[in-house]
Amino acid sequence: MAGKDPDRGKTITTVLGRRLGGELLRMREACDLRQTHAAEALTASVTKVAKIERGQVPIRDPDVRALCHLYDEKDEAVIGKLLALAKADRGRRKAKGWWNQYPQLAAMVEYVALEDIATSIRTWELAFIPGLLQTPDYARAVAVGAGSWEDPREIEPFVEARLTRQARLRSERPLELWAVIHEGALRQLVGGRDVMRQQLGHLLDVATLDTVRIQVVPYLAGAHAGMIGAFSIVSFGEPGALDVVHMDVPSSTLWLESEEDAARHGRTFDRIARVGLAERNALDLIDTIRKEM
Known part of the structure; x- marks a missing residue:
């Protein structure tokens, strides 16, 4: 960035x-x-x-x-x-965004700023629940687990900023979110059983919004196009019309800005979604895992 x-x-x-x-x-x-x-x-x-x-x-x-x-x-x-x-x-x-008051978002400021003006996001996640769908306790546990904070007091503003981002999902101009999540992220005990049970319940609640679509790629899907890594496609119009691709890599944030890259990742996302469970079945699986915890 x-x-x-x-x-x-x-x-x-x-x-x-x-x-x-x-x-x-x-x-x-x-x-x-x-x-x-x-x-x-x-x-x-x-x-x-x-x-x-x-x-x-x-x-x-x-x-x-x-x-x-x-x-x-x-x-x-x-x-x-x-x-x-x-x-x-x-x-x-x-934009004079709210994110400027959170230095903890320095590494994500461009993504958050674009998220604020985007019309829709398609996101594929392998390891954890997407940020826009995280509960405070889950977000806090992710931050602690990352171990990258020099001052633990910075974690709470980070969590607060993540919750502020989620306001777009219920705003007057709601962000359309299509999240495809690997089953492993649902079973990973981030923060322990109580935190995960609350997190999975939150997914079921958010999925009732007309602008949110959640799918799950189960273990039984076998090899699939999403195994190469997680990514998000941020759209500023109808998906496919004006897209940029965001990826997190260990040392930095990567943006793929060309039309060709956006189109290629759009096709990859569609292939991942096709091996994912239908929404109703995905929510049933989330509920089943929640009850197991």
């Missing part, structure tokens, strides 16, 4: 800005044009064009259209997608 602290008023890059800049760069190079040509079309400096292509500054709709005209892009669907991307990026940059 690249960029400087937005609160300091300095140039920053954003995931959406880099996605848009990368698309515009690809279009320019396909036309064998230089940044000077783009600068002339925008009546701007070459430096500004370079910043646009690196995702460091927002871009206005007229400038998007001017560049599309220069690059001989006439497909309204393509132009519309770029305009939607520019609008979403401007919204992300203007």
Whole structure:
């Protein structure tokens, strides 16, 4: 995750800005044009064009259209997608989100900021319950188990921030969430039996929301496409129209920002969902495991 602290008023890059800049760069190079040509079309400096292509500054709709005209892009669907991307990026940059008061979220600030303006998220989890579905005790146990906090007092603000994120699920513009969870995450005794029993009950409760869909991939599914690792697809429109992919790796957070990467992970998610239990059966399994605890 690249960029400087937005609160300091300095140039920053954003995931959406880099996605848009990368698309515009690809279009320019396909036309064998230089940044000077783009600068002339925008009546701007070459430096500004370079910043646009690196995702460091927002871009206005007229400038998007001017560049599309220069690059001989006439497909309204393509132009519309770029305009939607520019609008979403401007919204992300203007947001003065609640997350800025939680330094404990420093490593996740870009994800949380995008989650706040997203329309839907598809998430695949192997090892634990997705953050948007965690109870306070479960989130606390995950934080303690991670062992990465130098000061244990930072855990409570982290838990509080995680609960604040969950407000999107019940807001006036609810986030659509499709979570596919491996059975192993349901059986892992995070925090002990009481914590897990409460957590599984919470899943059953949240699943009653019209905008939340929960599936489970059972052990009996055998080998499947999701064994390579967990990921989330964050959408800013209809799924597939404007997506970015988020993955956590041991040393950092990884964003896959290209349209090709998003489409590939979308297909992978669909394959995982197909081997998962139907929603009703998934909830029955969750309830059965809860009762066993």
